[in-house]
Amino acid sequence: MKISKIEERWKVLTENVQIGILIVDKDGLVIFANNKAKELFDIKNNKNNNKKLIELIPDYEIDDLYKKTLQNKSYNKTNLNFWGKEKKYLEVEAFYLSGNQEVLLIINDYTPLYRLEENFKEFLGNASHELRTPLTSIQILIDLFSERKITLDEIYNEFFPYLRKEVERMSKLVSNLLNLSRLEAGVIDLQLKEVNLTEIIMEIVDRLTPHISKKNLEINLKIPEKVIVSADPQHVDTIIFNIVENAVKYTPPSGSIEIGINEDSDNVVLWVKDTGIGIPEKDLNRIFDRFYRVNKSRTNEDGFSTGLGLSIVKKLIERHGWSITVESKVNKGTKFEIIIPKRKEGVKDG
Incomplete structure (x- = not known):
């Protein structure tokens, strides 16, 4: 049977690849899904037989991409947010397979990269605030001292403990950033x-x-x-x-x-x-x-x-x-x- 041959061939070739692969026939039935595709879309094993793409993956953007590719017999691509157990950031490419009038869907998961970018943006905001607070305090004290509106004794007795704690936190932040960059650059040697x-x-x-x-x-x-x-x-x-x-x-x-x-x-x-x-x-x-x-x-x-x-x-x-x-x-x-x-x-x- 033609479908079983396709499934067997693709199963061997794609079982352990880290991109999702789906084959959808001209009637919209999913005739093949590799392990990565099942993982990305929470597809249960042995439950995709005779199911349409929209039933198996309830996402209209993916379904529209499939239909457009089948109708125009052309290559198409889209980026989308897919909500399953958790939010995923996916790139889906669609290729028309003229031999059997099927559509091959290639799914790239960019979730880790997007998460890293989101975490980094949040970190930059927090870090900027964390650095700005002690620097602003130091600047204010310098201005007050230069204008002789505050004495060294007042700085030492009232503000020094606070400033010391803030500077220590600032120093730790900068130190962690330097250490991480050196580790990722591979320039840290172990002295065993x-x-x-x-x-x-x-x-x-x-x-x-x-x-x-x-x-x-x-x-x-x-x-x-x-x-x-x-x-x-x-x-x-x-x-x-x-x-x-x-x-x-x-x-x-x-x-x-x-x-x-x-x-x-x-x-x-x-x-x-x-x-x-x-x-x-x-x-x-x-x-x-x-x-x-x-x-x-x-x-x-x-x-x-x-x-x-x-x-x-x-x-x-x-x-x-x-x-x-x-x-x-x-x-x-x-x-x-x-x-x-x-x-x-x-x-x-x-």
Whole structure:
């Protein structure tokens, strides 16, 4: 049978490609859909037989594109927003197949790029505001001082603590941007040494003690006295500090944070588990994206999140040849696990 031959041929050729492919006959019936197309349009397996395109994919823009291509026997293209389980940004190309009077639809998913652009625009707005606030304050104080309307003692006693905090936040933002750009450019080299994870964890907890005490958080350490791994000490500190700091930020007062290490013959597994506000399931696969912030209601004492910290963490972990996983439930807490292979060949050179 002709249709089954077409399906078999296209199934073999397109099973694992990352573009959606549909073939629609002259009667509007979908005679083939590859795995990516089924994923993009939430098509259930074995349920597209004898179904028209508009029934299978209830989108009139795609249906009109198909009809136009069939009628004019020409190539056509459109860009559209498709609403399924979530919003997708798609480019759909339609080719007329004269041999069988069919239309081939090629679907490119640009959702990740659009999301990155949206996150970046939001980040620029937030970052601009975050930078403008301390700079404006400094400028006002300089003007007042130059006009002798304020003394150095008044600046020191009344404004210095505020300015120091604002400048620290500004410095952290700029530092994160520089680190991320260097990581993505591949210009950061690892200075591998034998480091004791236990010492690094203890130092980080000590640095965060003021914030921990302020929120009356309970810290449970389940770590051996000494755990040695081959790593860059500075970058390991950045990795663990970011994860523990996030746990402190997003755990409500009187909550608890657990930091532990498991070790077997193959791996060292470091985990940080909190009783914080958690991460919605729909956001879990995006928390390592650049500039991505889970929810605008996820505020903390800093009042602003760059969306860069976890992205930097992920890239540093991958640079070491390690891996990271995350589990979370809203209002229950979050658990990060870093898997560190013991074999030295697991570390990437350069």
